[in-house]
Amino acid sequence: MIKSVLSNEYVLFAFRLLVGLTFVFASIDKIADPLSFANAVANYRLVAGSVPLIVATVLPWVELLCGFAVLSGLYYRGGVLILLMLLIAFTLAVITGLIRGLDISCGCFTLDPDVGRIGWNKVFENIGLILAGLVLFPSRPRRFVLTPG
């Protein structure tokens, strides 16, 4: 029953929209302002030196391309795989930040520090997206794609 629902083309398309649009929107602010994103990365205190700036230069484009891959069906599995790995890494970063008591902005969807402070709600959001990604990864969408995956 659950398997047949999760393999339904329309259900899969809904998951693709959720995951794909999430990452496309998440990338826009970061591409526009890499320095603010680099500061958000540095605030996690997991990487030092120029690493946050290199991450801030490349990561938003990874998110954008993977988002388009999931939405369009082009390089679909590669896109889903990267997004799954990113989501796991982001979730671990947020959890370690929370455990260390960091009072920092997430740097997830917006770089506005007033909006996106890290919290357990962010962890649960990410877990939801990881579950959606796990449903998408073995699938092979045939509808609403630019070319069959």
Added chain:
Amino acid sequence: MIRQAARESAFILCAAVLLGFTFSLFAGKGVFAPSGSFSAGATSRTASPPSPINVAEAKMLFESNTALFVDARHDFDFRRGHIKSAISLPLNEFDARQSTIAALPKDKVIIVYCDGAECNSSIELAAKLYDRGFSGVRFFPGGWEDWTSNNLPTEASK
């Protein structure tokens, strides 16, 4: 399936690196931004002024009424309780609170604090105030936690 995913992932990553660096080069943002515009995190600025202050020194300056305490936490936390006579200047409202900043005394010691040892906002706010010419600004890493655990004077906003 895994091999196909790995191949496609590699292609996407290469394309992202290429796009990221190209965009950075032409837009002057990211790694190719003018030098000095990224300081490897505001927290790494602790070695330069402003300097940290411990609870004993903060207490002494408070009792001699020679320092102004600035609370970098969110308004909500400030209203629930803050160091007596402190003023609220949340880090995330720095740009919107120009009148508050303009009213700060430049000839007095300004002590910025947030929750405690694990928060960044006092350091970041102190650095911003220092950049604005408040040379007497210092930050109090122990913050609200240290102050209250030493039973020092506090008040809540009405």
